Amino acid sequence: MSKRTKIKALLESTQTDIQVTVMGWVRTFRNNQFIALNDGSTNNNIQIVVDFENTDEALLKRITTGASLKVVGQLVASLGKGQKVEIKATEVEILGDSDPEKYPLQPKKHSLEFLREIAHLRFRTNTFGAIFRVRNSLAFAVHKFLQEKGFVYLHTPVITASDAEGAGEAFKVTNFDIANPPRTESGEIDYKQDFFGKATNLTVSGQLEGELGAMALSDIYTFGPTFRAENSNTTRHLAEFWMIEPEMAFYDLEDNMDLAEGLLKYVISYALENNREDLEFLSQRLQEEEKSKPQNERSEMSLLDKLQFCLDNSFERLTYTEAIDILKESTPNKKKKFQYLIEGWGADLQSEHERYLVEKHFKKPVILTDYPKEIKAFYMRQNDDGKTVRAMDILFPGIGEIVGGSQREERLEKLEQRMAEMGIPAEELWWYLDTRRFGSCPHAGFGLGFERLVLFVTGMGNIRDVIPFPRFPKNAEF
Amino acid sequence: MSKRTKIKALLESTQTDIQVTVMGWVRTFRNNQFIALNDGSTNNNIQIVVDFENTDEALLKRITTGASLKVVGQLVASLGKGQKVEIKATEVEILGDSDPEKYPLQPKKHSLEFLREIAHLRFRTNTFGAIFRVRNSLAFAVHKFLQEKGFVYLHTPVITASDAEGAGEAFKVTNFDIANPPRTESGEIDYKQDFFGKATNLTVSGQLEGELGAMALSDIYTFGPTFRAENSNTTRHLAEFWMIEPEMAFYDLEDNMDLAEGLLKYVISYALENNREDLEFLSQRLQEEEKSKPQNERSEMSLLDKLQFCLDNSFERLTYTEAIDILKESTPNKKKKFQYLIEGWGADLQSEHERYLVEKHFKKPVILTDYPKEIKAFYMRQNDDGKTVRAMDILFPGIGEIVGGSQREERLEKLEQRMAEMGIPAEELWWYLDTRRFGSCPHAGFGLGFERLVLFVTGMGNIRDVIPFPRFPKNAEF
Numbered sequence A, B: 001m002s003k004r005t006k007i008k009a010l011l012e013s014t015q016t017d018i019q020v021t022v023m024g025w026v027r028t029f030r031n032n033q034f035i036a037l038n039d040g041s042t043n044n045n046i047q048i049v050v051d052f053e054n055t056d057e058a059l060l061k062r063i064t065t066g067a068s069l070k071v072v073g074q075l076v077a078s079l080g081k082g083q084k085v086e087i088k089a090t091e092v093e094i095l096g097d098s099d100p101e102k103y104p105l106q107p108k109k110h111s112l113e114f115l116r117e118i119a120h121l122r123f124r125t126n127t128f129g130a131i132f133r134v135r136n137s138l139a140f141a142v143h144k145f146l147q148e149k150g151f152v153y154l155h156t157p158v159i160t161a162s163d164a165e166g167a168g169e170a171f172k173v174t175n176f177d178i179a180n181p182p183r184t185e186s187g188e189i190d191y192k193q194d195f196f197g198k199a200t201n202l203t204v205s206g207q208l209e210g211e212l213g214a215m216a217l218s219d220i221y222t223f224g225p226t227f228r229a230e231n232s233n234t235t236r237h238l239a240e241f242w243m244i245e246p247e248m249a250f251y252d253l254e255d256n257m258d259l260a261e262g263l264l265k266y267v268i269s270y271a272l273e274n275n276r277e278d279l280e281f282l283s284q285r286l287q288e289e290e291k292s293k294p295q296n297e298r299s300e301m302s303l304l305d306k307l308q309f310c311l312d313n314s315f316e317r318l319t320y321t322e323a324i325d326i327l328k329e330s331t332p333n334k335k336k337k338f339q340y341l342i343e344g345w346g347a348d349l350q351s352e353h354e355r356y357l358v359e360k361h362f363k364k365p366v367i368l369t370d371y372p373k374e375i376k377a378f379y380m381r382q383n384d385d386g387k388t389v390r391a392m393d394i395l396f397p398g399i400g401e402i403v404g405g406s407q408r409e410e411r412l413e414k415l416e417q418r419m420a421e422m423g424i425p426a427e428e429l430w431w432y433l434d435t436r437r438f439g440s441c442p443h444a445g446f447g448l449g450f451e452r453l454v455l456f457v458t459g460m461g462n463i464r465d466v467i468p469f470p471r472f473p474k475n476a477e478f
Helices: A007-011 A057-062 A111-115 A126-148 A207-217 A252-272 A276-291 A301-310 A320-328 A353-361 A413-421 A427-439 A450-458 B007-011 B057-062 B112-119 B124-150 B207-217 B253-274 B274-288 B302-312 B320-328 B351-361 B411-422 B426-437 B450-458
Strands: A018-030 A034-038 A046-048 A068-077 A085-096 A172-174 A201-202 A217-229 A242-250 A316-319 A367-371 A388-396 A400-408 A443-449 B020-028 B033-038 B046-049 B069-075 B087-095 B172-174 B198-204 B220-228 B240-250 B316-319 B366-372 B388-398 B398-408 B443-449
Touching: A007 A018, A007 A046, A007 A085, A007 A252, A007 A276, A018 A046, A018 A085, A034 A068, A034 B046, A034 B388, A057 A085, A057 A388, A057 B240, A068 B069, A111 B366, A126 A252, A126 A276, A126 A450, A126 B207, A172 B069, A207 A242, A207 A427, A207 A443, A207 B124, A217 B172, A217 B220, A242 A252, A252 A276, A252 A301, A252 A367, A252 A388, A252 A400, A252 A450, A276 A301, A276 A450, A320 A353, A353 A367, A400 A450, A443 A450, A443 B007, A443 B033, B007 B020, B007 B087, B007 B388, B020 B087, B033 B069, B057 B087, B112 B124, B124 B220, B124 B253, B124 B274, B124 B450, B207 B220, B207 B240, B207 B426, B207 B443, B240 B253, B240 B450, B253 B274, B253 B302, B253 B366, B253 B388, B253 B398, B253 B443, B253 B450, B274 B302, B316 B320, B320 B351, B320 B366, B320 B388, B351 B366, B351 B388, B351 B398, B351 B426, B398 B450, B411 B426, B443 B450
Parallel strands: A046 A085, A316 A367, B046 B087, B316 B366
Antiparallel strands: A018 A034, A018 A068, A034 A046, A068 A085, A172 A201, A172 B172, A217 A242, A242 A443, A367 A388, A388 A400, A400 A443, B020 B033, B020 B069, B033 B046, B069 B087, B172 B198, B220 B240, B240 B443, B366 B388, B388 B398, B398 B443
8 A cells, every 4th residue: 555655745746747646634625626635744735636527426525524535646736825736636535434523623723622632633633743743853853862972772661669769759550459459467568479579660760770871881861751640730740751861971060061952952953954844833823822812921932933042042051049149139029029039048949930030031041050959859969068969950931940950979978978868768779879889980961851842842831732642630541 | 071082983083193081981900001991882992001100009909890980191003902092091080999899790701690680780791781782773773764754753651541452461550558549438449539530550552542643644653661560480571661663554464564574674784784893792692602502502693694684585474374384284293392283273373383484494584464363452454254364473583573563453343343242342442443433544553572672683582681670570670
């Protein structure tokens, strides 16, 4: 069957007056004559002109929105506007019917909420076709960028017995009959009898295992699913999401920031180059959507301009301490417009503060470094001031934190001391500490939330719309 | 710190007599003078020549196997054998010590079993460095091949409520306190109160969701982790493994076989091209290992020859029925050497039969098609004979099944009928059936077990050695 040509290739064809075979799904059928056919290879449809006078009426009736067709015909220059070529059909075959009375996707505007309920069909809309082609390009661009730098893609485990980081937020994995798990004599669950011989959960991050790889292969990255059993019903959180986590030996925080900024710029420019039409469509969509908002809530830039702006400007780099000074003196803080007022050093930054820095003060992506150690993880390298750690967060307009990373604490004593202070059991992480015992070295890494990146690049507002089948509280459909 | 040059680049350098900075881990230190340094960028070490007469003795003592160093020096042509260049050190800095009394990896041969216990350090050996660089190349080559054909990489969900396929073999995922889960009035577990509002498990395959994508985007693939709670302690099974699952609209079984064969050949040739030294090392390793085996159990071909042979020959394609005829008439069957004798049509093929076909009869990869419907899944397209389905399995020497796929049943009635026969609840798969209700079309797909591929290409014997941190019964360490 594979002798068909994809619509993307046909629309880019410089040859005309050749016979072609095309297959796809009907988007619209006008005047018993013009079929708009789409096969998912591009956002654009190809127009098929049917010789309706010489076509069986029963067949014409079956050309309905959603039906799947095989069309053989001549590729000819088009006289219609908006397209260079069209197909003069000589043969139309219905591969699969679509009852117009029952097909949920009619050629009209559907709400994103409605489309979420039929996520199995929303790939067939312009919006979601574009989103998932862009998502694909971003994923491949991540690999391409890191491969060209000699990074090794490492598959860290999804099922893990280490819960050092995610206390309480990790999903449990078990092979027990939950109604009747085996118990020890003292009545506790007998995890020795579970599949892995101990309690296990879904990973919240591949970082610790990633570091093990970096301490031998120099530069590695993970790109896999991570999980949070957090009961947050927001537009920014998912229970299952994909993360990219590069870990690099012989890197300090400067190197780490350079790599992260380079990676983000590369993948955005890759999408702009390879998905121009999809992004133009999504840019348009966003503009339409914003028309219903009051003027002062609309974006200052179009989606395409915003992406280009990211490429053309260096991310602003400053320390947490500098950021606190700016926030303390800011108008919303002085006028008490922030929900959480910044009163002094040490406060954890809320989304409203991050947005102020990125969207109002600097008006570009920002990298904040050197956070108070109290609000950061145990593995971050301690600064000499005794107060801060070599953390970095990259904040993006409209998204907030898109990257979180740090230089890692490579000094065994410092690391053990911090773990003790924070109550993290060293015996469970013996393997992690071993890398500091044997040939330790300065190293760094970060985590990039893939769905947040897709959210930013597609201009969508809800993270549930940028992953095929979102997982969130009370929802695991499909 | 990133001003270092990677050892791979130095060894390939055409320039000499330049100052370079290199960082890595000591593999060996001979005669107080020659350091073999490795940074994971290549299987090869660079030789560092230390001016021991002018170097502090305390420093020399700290240059031990496993220590991490920064070396500045001159890259010069080498007089030693086996290397074109070496570094005359002008500055040696210890970044991290490695106590030779405690470091588990000494410069001697360690067993694979021992290295499995210290999987966090085994990346630092020649064998595992090579394996994980090859694994990396294979993963990237999968993406590259499919991207160049316009496939969309789709992330299908890991947590799923659908257990249509994996009845009983899926791990349960829950947010309950397993010691005390909420119960309904009648005493059953009240899954409505669980995180997702129903019972959920880890996916055994992304295929069904993948098909949803293909029925809009034409060509998609997944590449993600899949899980089996099967209590099998073998060298071929893991509880957590990675699968590549392409699904293509408008494909029949021929197209499907062509794609799978093309993909396998492409990724093997990509590894041969990009990981020549790693594969030469692994080929040598295998030959060494086989010296302890009796002559008639040793491979007829070296690893490199076997890989090349795969590229140069078409895979043998035949039906299950033809295979049964061959097996029935085979010497081991007639002499009753098979553990499971082939007495007639309908039997499920065992590993011994697959190996006979691949290794003895055809002596090359084999694609078997059109299996009895009783031994295959509900979604495979039914042939007109009423007995067989359009399945295909690709069998590889030494590995057995590496790919399993089929043309999918696109006819709603046939699919519903088969599901009813097999007791698969249609109401749970309403979304899957919808794709047959609205614009169905011929389509096909397959699953490629990624670790089996890595096993084949690296020539390793145990699947636990080709994934960084293997998950199997009673083991979830690291």
